[in-house]
Amino acid sequence: MACIAAMQAPCARADTLREALVLAYQTNPTLQAARAQQRGVDENVPIAKASGLPSVSTNGRYTEFVKQSATSFTAPERLVSAGADLSVPIYSGGAVKNQVKAAKIRVEAGQADLRGAESSVFSSVVAAYMDVIRNEAIVGLNRNQVDVLKVNLQATSDRFEIGDVTRTDVAQSQSRLALAQSDARAAEANLAAARETYIQLIGKAPEALETPPPLPNLPNTPQEAVDQALENNPDLIAARERTKAAEKDIDVAGAGRLPKLSLFSSGSYNNYLGTLGGIGTESVPQTDTSAQAGASISIPLFQGGLPAARRRQAQASASSALENEIGIERQVIAQVRSAYTSWVASNDLIRSTQVAVDAAKLSLEGVRAENTVGNRTILDILNAEQELLNAEVQFVTAKRNAYVAGFSLLAAMGRAEARDLNLDGGILYDPELNYERVRGKVFDWDDDPAPVAQSTRTVDTPLQDGEIPQN
Numbered sequence: 001m002a003c004i005a006a007m008q009a010p011c012a013r014a015d016t017l018r019e020a021l022v023l024a025y026q027t028n029p030t031l032q033a034a035r036a037q038q039r040g041v042d043e044n045v046p047i048a049k050a051s052g053l054p055s056v057s058t059n060g061r062y063t064e065f066v067k068q069s070a071t072s073f074t075a076p077e078r079l080v081s082a083g084a085d086l087s088v089p090i091y092s093g094g095a096v097k098n099q100v101k102a103a104k105i106r107v108e109a110g111q112a113d114l115r116g117a118e119s120s121v122f123s124s125v126v127a128a129y130m131d132v133i134r135n136e137a138i139v140g141l142n143r144n145q146v147d148v149l150k151v152n153l154q155a156t157s158d159r160f161e162i163g164d165v166t167r168t169d170v171a172q173s174q175s176r177l178a179l180a181q182s183d184a185r186a187a188e189a190n191l192a193a194a195r196e197t198y199i200q201l202i203g204k205a206p207e208a209l210e211t212p213p214p215l216p217n218l219p220n221t222p223q224e225a226v227d228q229a230l231e232n233n234p235d236l237i238a239a240r241e242r243t244k245a246a247e248k249d250i251d252v253a254g255a256g257r258l259p260k261l262s263l264f265s266s267g268s269y270n271n272y273l274g275t276l277g278g279i280g281t282e283s284v285p286q287t288d289t290s291a292q293a294g295a296s297i298s299i300p301l302f303q304g305g306l307p308a309a310r311r312r313q314a315q316a317s318a319s320s321a322l323e324n325e326i327g328i329e330r331q332v333i334a335q336v337r338s339a340y341t342s343w344v345a346s347n348d349l350i351r352s353t354q355v356a357v358d359a360a361k362l363s364l365e366g367v368r369a370e371n372t373v374g375n376r377t378i379l380d381i382l383n384a385e386q387e388l389l390n391a392e393v394q395f396v397t398a399k400r401n402a403y404v405a406g407f408s409l410l411a412a413m414g415r416a417e418a419r420d421l422n423l424d425g426g427i428l429y430d431p432e433l434n435y436e437r438v439r440g441k442v443f444d445w446d447d448d449p450a451p452v453a454q455s456t457r458t459v460d461t462p463l464q465d466g467e468i469p470q471n
Contacts, residue, residue: 017129017212020202024125025118025418026427027203029455034117035429036451041110042435044103046442052096053442054088074284077275083268090295093258094251102248109241111431115234118418119411121201126407128198132206134400135191136468138393142184145389149177152385156378169378176382188466195464203456208469215406217415222340225413229336232414236332239325246318253314256307260298267291332412339409346402353395360388 025031063079089096153173159165198206219225230236268290277284300307364384370376410416418428 015207016210017126020125020129020198021122021421022427023202023204024121025429027454027456028121028201031117031121032454034114035431038110038114038431039434039438042107042431042438045100045107045435045439048096048099048103050442051099052089052092054086056084056086058082058084074277076272078273080271080273081268083266086265088263089260090263091259091261093255093260095255098248098251098255102245102252105241105245105248107435109238109245112234112238112241114431115414115417115419116238119234119414119416122416122418122421123404123408123411125201126212127404128194128201129206129209129212130400130403131194132191132198133209133211134396135187135194136209137396139184139187139191139466139468141389141392141396142180142187145180145385146177146184148385149173149180149382152378152381153177165378172379172382176386185466191466191468192464199458199461199464203458205461205464212403215403215410218343218406218409219340219413222337225336225340225409226333228413228415229332230329233332233412234414234417236325236328237414239321239328243318243321243325246314246321250311250314250318253310254307256310257300257303259300262296263294264296265291265293336409336412339405339412343402343405343409346398346405349398350395350402353391353398356391357388357395360384360391364388 060082061080063081065075065077065079068075068077153170156165156170156173160167160170195206219228270288272286274286276286364381364387367376367380367384371378371381407416410420
């Protein structure tokens with residue numbers, strides 16, 4: 001996106017939307033956990049391949065014959081033995097081949113899930129960012145309302161002293177001021193809560209947040225949005241891949257009733273340590289070796305219906321995956337259409353509330369002027385001031401809702417992920433790199449380093465309040 005294109009390395013403070021997105025991309029625990037989970041999914045491919053590779057094992061044993069038979073004069077007293085076995089699977093009914101295919105398909109599904117996790121986190125970050133901006137504006141409006149009502153109360157009290165207004169007018173001014181003060185407190189509490197949510201997602205306290213730039217590449221029609229979502233939505237892509245993998249599971253289950261062929265070889269070595277043969281042991285060989293090689297075939301004839309049950313179970317799972325795919329497709333279509341409608345409605349609301357704000361300002365000026373000549377009461381002024389405040393709050397809320405709805409629409413279309421936001425500076429995480437790294441590993445001791453947390457903690461961030469920072 002154009003609003004992200006110039007992103008560089010993250011700064012110490014996240015005061016722009018670009019910086020907030022980058023910080024979340026680097027340090028958000030939800031994203032880090034999703035990446036680690038995907039690395040675990042990658043390992044299913046070498047795990048599946050292992051069943052079709054040769055296996056080699058060795059064994060050794062030392063035996064001390066503590067008590068011998070009274071009639072055995074040649075039995076050894078001790079024995080050292082060693083052996084080695086090699087097994088090479090040749091044919092397993094297609095189980096290994098289809099297990100590997102299913103594992104590869106699930107890697108692609110997992111990568112789509114990771115895209116979905118990025119999109120979800122970014123949507124939450126945008127919402128949290130706009131919530132802070134909105135609540136800061138509402139706090140400012142409410143504080144301004146308190147200041148205005150204080151002036152009104154003082155003016156009303158002065159006019160009461162000279163008999164120009166009644167005690168009722170003073171009481172009305174006092175009541176509105178008290179309500180405005182309570183509303184201001186509530187707005188400050190909402191602002192503090194929004195900032196805590198921001199810290200939870202981004203890992204740092206918000207500073208003076210800048211107004212985000214317009215969202216580009218939004219669709220012109222709802223059908224255009226749906227078409228892009230059906231092609232690019234990561235949740236739908238993941239569901240499609242899981243359906244393909246479930247079809248491979250049917251073939252894996254069916255392989256249980258097919259023949260299996262393998263080659264084998266084994267060898268052994270025994271050393272009796274000079275204790276074999278009793279009297280005259282020097283003429284008896286104290287070591288012996290043996291080796292065998294051959295082929296083995298296993299043809300299942302009856303297994304109590306187990307292979308058929310497993311295949312039917314896999315078929316049912318594939319049917320479930322297919323239905324889930326359609327269900328997610330329905331969900332995506334509804335989500336896109338709903339987001340589009342909300343986005344359009346929020347933009348319309350921005351225009352209408354702007355008109356309401358302008359009209360409320362003009363109305364307030366007129367009511368105040370008419371009050372000076374006795375045509376309006378103090379209550380009329382208070383009502384006009386409250387109407388202006390309500391219109392201004394609706395306006396900033398509509399602006400927040402429109403931006404969040406637009407970004408949610410992009411997310412539903414599959415256009416709000418790291419690769420779409422142009423998060424440059426060398427920070428993009430490519431899950432394909434880890435898959436390529438591990439897919440061909442066959443060494444039993446090829447471990448990764450011990451896990452270390454990548455996300456940042458927020459225990460040292462200060463308690464947030466309702467103060468508004470200065471830009």
